Amino acid sequence: MDTPATRTRIIVLGGGISGLLAAWYLRQRGHEVEVWEATSTIGGWAQTLAWPGPQGEPGWLERGPQGLRVSRNGALARLLLELDLEARPAGSKGPRWLGRGGRRHPGPTTLAGLLGAPGLSLGDKLRLLAEPLIPAGNDPGETLQAFFARRLGGGFARELLPALVGGVLAAPPDRIGLEALPRLRQLEARGGLLLGGLRLGAERTRLLPGGTGSLARTLAERLGCVRTETSARSLEALPAGRWRVHGEGIAAEVDAVVVALPASQATSLLAPVSPKAADLLEGIPRLDLRVWHSRHAPVPGWERGFSLLVHPPEGHGLLGAVAFAGDDPRGVPGLLQVRTYLGGAFPVAPGLEAWPGVFAELRRWLPELPEAVQVREEVCPGAFPLLAPGHGGRVTQLLTALPPSLHWVGAARFGPGLPELAEGLEAWAQARLR
Numbered sequence: 001m002d003t004p005a006t007r008t009r010i011i012v013l014g015g016g017i018s019g020l021l022a023a024w025y026l027r028q029r030g031h032e033v034e035v036w037e038a039t040s041t042i043g044g045w046a047q048t049l050a051w052p053g054p055q056g057e058p059g060w061l062e063r064g065p066q067g068l069r070v071s072r073n074g075a076l077a078r079l080l081l082e083l084d085l086e087a088r089p090a091g092s093k094g095p096r097w098l099g100r101g102g103r104r105h106p107g108p109t110t111l112a113g114l115l116g117a118p119g120l121s122l123g124d125k126l127r128l129l130a131e132p133l134i135p136a137g138n139d140p141g142e143t144l145q146a147f148f149a150r151r152l153g154g155g156f157a158r159e160l161l162p163a164l165v166g167g168v169l170a171a172p173p174d175r176i177g178l179e180a181l182p183r184l185r186q187l188e189a190r191g192g193l194l195l196g197g198l199r200l201g202a203e204r205t206r207l208l209p210g211g212t213g214s215l216a217r218t219l220a221e222r223l224g225c226v227r228t229e230t231s232a233r234s235l236e237a238l239p240a241g242r243w244r245v246h247g248e249g250i251a252a253e254v255d256a257v258v259v260a261l262p263a264s265q266a267t268s269l270l271a272p273v274s275p276k277a278a279d280l281l282e283g284i285p286r287l288d289l290r291v292w293h294s295r296h297a298p299v300p301g302w303e304r305g306f307s308l309l310v311h312p313p314e315g316h317g318l319l320g321a322v323a324f325a326g327d328d329p330r331g332v333p334g335l336l337q338v339r340t341y342l343g344g345a346f347p348v349a350p351g352l353e354a355w356p357g358v359f360a361e362l363r364r365w366l367p368e369l370p371e372a373v374q375v376r377e378e379v380c381p382g383a384f385p386l387l388a389p390g391h392g393g394r395v396t397q398l399l400t401a402l403p404p405s406l407h408w409v410g411a412a413r414f415g416p417g418l419p420e421l422a423e424g425l426e427a428w429a430q431a432r433l434r
């Protein structure tokens, strides 16, 4: 750890994974840090919530990520090591499907799956194989749609990409800029998706023994400076670039403030002290997700779980579903646990507002799925920022508009994925808060 010339007292607002990571990396640089979290629990979306089984058996659900994408030598891999958190491989997965043309097909996540994927002509498949020969692009405003069309061909971008992107980022690929998945640029710089992937090492999904939420819990325990039920209400600029942060019945004077809040809360805090930054933040679209968790009798062949992504216009708002493997310690023994997600940037058909409609739509793709024995809905308002093409320019303007010693971090800056947040926040803290 390199110690700063002067020890700086910093307050981080928001005890979601962004705020906790920011605090962790700042602490490593020798700063004195405190985190304020408005609710009684830390972790924000990245929480593992108790959901007992039908007989009261212990069981859990993930509010956000079901697993962690960890790449060798990535910031998340380093963090898990520092925290002594042993993440086990997700194990061999059960079937992966793509719902397209009214039925499901093997998912295009392997070369064999790709070559057998629905809707691709022979020319489209040959074009996929030419990917290593495609030169790197340099358009900073490129959309995911244009990037994949350039690298893998128009057939892939038209027929398969909408389901893959909709299922991960909850929006169509022509509305998302490359900033949302910075790893794609890295792969391209290393020779393309295929060769770059081989060179950089594939990302592997890992599971933490106590669920994804144990990452936030461990960070908070190790930091020992997280105040829960402490909501930031306003910011007051003091002389010499210092700040006073006001909460309910509490105030703190600090050298710097890090705002790690969802955009709506960040906007209202920033508006009085930096109207331009607040305006720019307000302009970043936010997507609402609806998530249904359900438990069912087991289905032969799905013991290792499954994943389904649906070509967005065909799902009427249903983007996909994913199941725990039967031996996942978070599930209830003897039951299949499924998470179904809807919405984001896609309109949800009126019939899919409640579970019976969602279940009927699921059965269209998964006819084997038995009636649920337990169902729970978790709505996720504003869960995902939409990083539209040109988002990087907006972020630069926003950072320039912020007054000295006031910082803004989070999913709308670095991308919503946990690996992107870890990567972005580690680099940000190393660059000494710029």
Ligand SMILES: Cc1cc2nc3c(=O)[nH]c(=O)nc-3n(C[C@H](O)[C@H](O)[C@H](O)COP(=O)(O)OP(=O)(O)OC[C@H]3O[C@@H](n4cnc5c(N)ncnc54)[C@H](O)[C@@H]3O)c2cc1C
Pocket: 013, 014, 015, 016, 017, 018, 019, 036, 037, 038, 039, 041, 042, 043, 044, 045, 046, 063, 064, 065, 066, 067, 230, 231, 232, 233, 260, 261, 262, 265, 289, 291, 380, 383, 384, 410, 411, 415, 416, 417, 418, 419
């Ligand atoms: C259903 C779903 C599935 C997802 N799946 C994946 C996945 O598979 N892989 C992946 O990498 N990512 C996934 N994500 C995204 C990821 O979980 C989020 O991008 C990430 O957790 C956001 O963290 P954050 O800290 O930026 O924001 P948040 O989690 O929103 O945390 C912000 C925190 O600030 C607190 N707060 C609000 N106002 C105040 C205030 N005034 N003062 C103090 N505190 C305040 C909130 O209570 C909250 O705890 C998923 C998200 C959802 C919702």
